[in-house]
Amino acid sequence: MFELNGKAALVTGASGGIGGEIARVLHGAGAKVGLSGTRQGPLDGLAAELGEGAFALPCDLGDDDALKALPKQAAEAMGSLDILVNNAGITRDGLMMRMGDDDWAQVLDVNLTAVMKLSQASLRGMMKARWGRIVNISSIVGETGNPGQANYSAAKAGMVGMSKSLAQEVASRGITVNCVAPGFIETAMTDKLNDKQRDGMLAQIPVGRMGTPDEIAAAVLYLASNEAAYVTGATLHVNGGMAMV
């Protein structure tokens, strides 16, 4: 079950904690992986760790030309592009009363518009192959909202609506489009929280702990697999019961 031999996956944001783990898990299931991110060092490190079938493909998703060229580079490096995992994301938090235009635009550009463009550029090969998987990493805040994250939650909710539309457009071609919506996951970002913040957070999570990157990666692996062929337009919430939607 859930093996990906012969498939090639492009993972954006692979230099981060969750993206890196997604790449590891897909590679472990037999897929070739293209590792995209802005920081060359961590990408090279991960490519070296994974060894054969892993390719570092640095790309700044804020750069339109680079972004549109990325799926093609990935297909050239790996021989095909069957699975696209849109994991990259940025935050520019602040209360909306004071949110600058740039903070809004940058977050929408990278977290939503780039996902559309990467998906669009990846679809051609998937259509021809009559097989494809797009897995978009959304967030619990796309569903619940979060003070200070009007831009981020708008982008993540937009991603869900976009995924549902695209899922309907390409379902007849063997291509599925789904989202994984993480709750609080242990990453470099959550390590910075103090004990009080952490306790406040944990009080909201029925499972009583934060999630781990491999628990997100497992959800991605499922949606990328052949076994998930009948699941499309769905959002899989991985949040310890924090929001049951």
Next chain:
Amino acid sequence: MSEGDIETRVRKIVVEHLGVEEEKVTENASFIDDLGADSLDTVELVMAFEEEFGIEIPDDAAETIQTFGDAVKFIKEAV
């Protein structure tokens, strides 16, 4: 590229893509009404023509390509 050559290549793409018999692909055959294409098929056909002939077919032009004859005529003018 001769005009007959264009017709042959367009017909080949249509036959392969839509899985129809060659003799059904006539001048006035409508992709959607006669050859069983759906809207996504028509988008894929246009993209396949673009690739095969190295041309660009803008969206407003693509909308006017309804039949095999329309496609051949457009491509003859574009190449």
